[in-house]
Amino acid sequence: MIPKFLGYHRPDNRIGIRNYVAIVPTVGCANEVVRKIAESVKNAIPFLHHEGCTQLAPDIEAVTQTLISLGKNPNFGAVLVVSLGCEGVNADRVAEEISNIGKPVEKIVIQELGTLRSLQEGIRIASTLMRHISSEEKDWYTLGDLVLGVKCGASDATSGIASNPAVGYAVDTIIEGGGTVVFGETTEIIGAEHLLAKRIPDPAVKEKILFMINRIEERAKSMGVDMRTGQPTPGNIAGGLTTIEEKSLGAIAKTGSHNISGALEFWESPRGKGLFMKDTPGREIEAMTGLAAAGVQLIAFTTGRGAPQGFPGIPVIKISANPQTSVRMEDNIDLDVSDIITKGISIKEKGEEILNFILKVANGQLTKSETIKYDETMDIYTTGPVI
Amino acid sequence: MAEKRAIIIGEKDNVATALENINKGDTIVAKVGDSENSIINLTAKKEIPFGHKISLVNIKKGEPIVKYNSTIGLATSLITEGDYVHVHNVESTRGRGDKRIVKE
Numbered sequence: 001m002i003p004k005f006l007g008y009h010r011p012d013n014r015i016g017i018r019n020y021v022a023i024v025p026t027v028g029c030a031n032e033v034v035r036k037i038a039e040s041v042k043n044a045i046p047f048l049h050h051e052g053c054t055q056l057a058p059d060i061e062a063v064t065q066t067l068i069s070l071g072k073n074p075n076f077g078a079v080l081v082v083s084l085g086c087e088g089v090n091a092d093r094v095a096e097e098i099s100n101i102g103k104p105v106e107k108i109v110i111q112e113l114g115t116l117r118s119l120q121e122g123i124r125i126a127s128t129l130m131r132h133i134s135s136e137e138k139d140w141y142t143l144g145d146l147v148l149g150v151k152c153g154a155s156d157a158t159s160g161i162a163s164n165p166a167v168g169y170a171v172d173t174i175i176e177g178g179g180t181v182v183f184g185e186t187t188e189i190i191g192a193e194h195l196l197a198k199r200i201p202d203p204a205v206k207e208k209i210l211f212m213i214n215r216i217e218e219r220a221k222s223m224g225v226d227m228r229t230g231q232p233t234p235g236n237i238a239g240g241l242t243t244i245e246e247k248s249l250g251a252i253a254k255t256g257s258h259n260i261s262g263a264l265e266f267w268e269s270p271r272g273k274g275l276f277m278k279d280t281p282g283r284e285i286e287a288m289t290g291l292a293a294a295g296v297q298l299i300a301f302t303t304g305r306g307a308p309q310g311f312p313g314i315p316v317i318k319i320s321a322n323p324q325t326s327v328r329m330e331d332n333i334d335l336d337v338s339d340i341i342t343k344g345i346s347i348k349e350k351g352e353e354i355l356n357f358i359l360k361v362a363n364g365q366l367t368k369s370e371t372i373k374y375d376e377t378m379d380i381y382t383t384g385p386v387i
Numbered sequence: 388m389a390e391k392r393a394i395i396i397g398e399k400d401n402v403a404t405a406l407e408n409i410n411k412g413d414t415i416v417a418k419v420g421d422s423e424n425s426i427i428n429l430t431a432k433k434e435i436p437f438g439h440k441i442s443l444v445n446i447k448k449g450e451p452i453v454k455y456n457s458t459i460g461l462a463t464s465l466i467t468e469g470d471y472v473h474v475h476n477v478e479s480t481r482g483r484g485d486k487r488i489v490k491e
Contacts, residue, residue: 157438161404165396165455191481195457228481240404240438242452242472243479246459253396253455341406344392344418 003177003355005362006138007145007297008077011102015145016074017297017362019136020045020313021129023080023122024067026094027052027087033110034082037122043134044126045076045313049289051380053087059382060088065267066380069293071098071105072269074147075313077133078104080126082118085111104129143177144273146362149291149299149314150183150254153284156304157239160250162321162340162347163302169351170300170358171256171275180273181255182264182294184280184287186216188251190227191244196252200260208263212279219383254302266381269295284309286381288316298361300354308332310369312378315361318368319354334368393417393441395427397456402440402472403427404454409435415469417443433471440472452477 007015021044025034028050038046047070051063067089071079079098083091091107099105106125110118150167152159171181189196193213200206220227231244241247261274267290270276280290288311291299298315301307306329310316319335320326326336335357337350361367369375391413393403403417409431417427427443435441440454446466451458460477470476 161394161396161406161438191479192457194481237474240436240440240473242440242474242477243460244481245457245479246454249455249457249459257456340394344394344406344416346418347394347396 002142003359004140004142005146005359006364007141007362008074008136009139010074010077012072014072014074014147014295015141015297016077017364018075018313018315019043019077019133020075021078021080021126021133022047022071022073022076022313023082023126024071024094025049025052026067026081026083026089026091029053029084029087030082030110033115033118033122036119037080037082037126040123041126041130043130044080046376047312047378048376049379051382052089054387055088055382056384056387059384062267062382063380064089064094066289066293067094068097069267069269069295070289072101072103073292073295073313075297076103077136078129079106080122080129081105081107082122083107083109085109104132143174143179146174146177146179146358147294147296148174148179148181148358149288149294149296150181150301151185151284151287151291151299152188152251152254152302153282153287153307154303154305155251156322158321158338158341159302159304160241160247160253162350163304163319163337164250164253165347166321166337166340166350166354167254167300167302167319168256169347170355171254172258173351173355174358175256175258175275178273180270180276182270182276182278182291182296183252183255184278184290185251185282186212186279187227187282189213189248190217191231192248192252195245195249196260199258202261205260205263209260209277212263216279216281254300264294266290267293269293281381285377285379288314289378289380292378298358300358303333306332308369308374309377310367310375312375315367316369316375317354317357317361331372332368332374390414390416391431395419395443396454399453399456401444401446401451401453402442405435405437405439405441408437409441415441417441429469432467432469435471442466442468442470442472444468
């Protein structure tokens, strides 16, 4: 059987697995208007972030490009940009660059319309966009059109030995099928960068990834903190992790075994297919934004202790190999792979199960975070001071 | 003695990770992660808690400890088959973070 899924073809030839209208504030000050518009319109997804103004130019640029990339994500058939009017981000540029790929984009400015008229106008526009894209028909696509993000959070001893390697198996299958997988969490690679480097044939890509790792370490050093010190932590050692290499390898086991084709800045999308590393922090709120900005259709997320959250408009599959967590946090955990540990089921078998689940979700099956709407929190990674 | 389970994540690994608490003298059945068939049996020489590592072979001082098909550190003393493998007999090739200041 050839694995396939039903998706929406977007004008830039990317394939969406959901068909939403993104409501994108260009500054955190517009969030209230954005939230109320989204509450009033079916399948309207708000990106409630807190950036976009009184930041240094490199951060404003990073926020601008991230918002453009989020708007281009193929799960969104249309975009409404909501500007306050005086923010640092250029809202016209955001709207224009998203519409350049041929996607319907509209824009409103709160300081021109007033708050209540912005709501009225925003709801009218978003509902019109939604009706328009709701007529889009789905078509069949294969693994080659799949773009998956992988992430781990609230990890424990079961993550490195069971859930991450099982996701890694699914990732390998997707890459072998010609698809695309993006992983982030630059900080998780520290200590295993020499091992990751063996999977990067292109010297320029290798240099860029090592630069990204060094950059985050230097930022920490500028605050007087060495991120390698105290790794592995006493808690890690008590849990059985002996060295920093072992800890990092457990985290990057979710990226499978194939070569890495490219390195992406936080706001960038991959050019071409294959396995890509993106510079994101480990924290869920920003890390998943980075993956969404890379254009992933969905995210496979492993957790030991039970990280509960989804992401706006992007299905997040929660996978746990901790038998207690799978029961206690069953409202959030989509896939319980704890029988790797309790029954000795192979990583291959559970990896195949994860891949099948990924395809089901790509095909329209809802994840738990989508169903219970545990999917609103997101933010954009910035590194400079707020003015 | 009881039969206990461990997992070998990579096919080149020379250690397995305990999937349950292992007592000295227990027989360990260790399965290679992505294979249905490769199973190794050995006897635990020490107590090994869940999530901790056991040696599958004799590893000489200075030889690599391999997990995830990668070197996670070097043996600081002779480790024999069935031994407990942890910070007391392994050192990172990157320098132990928590000892780094002392080393430099």
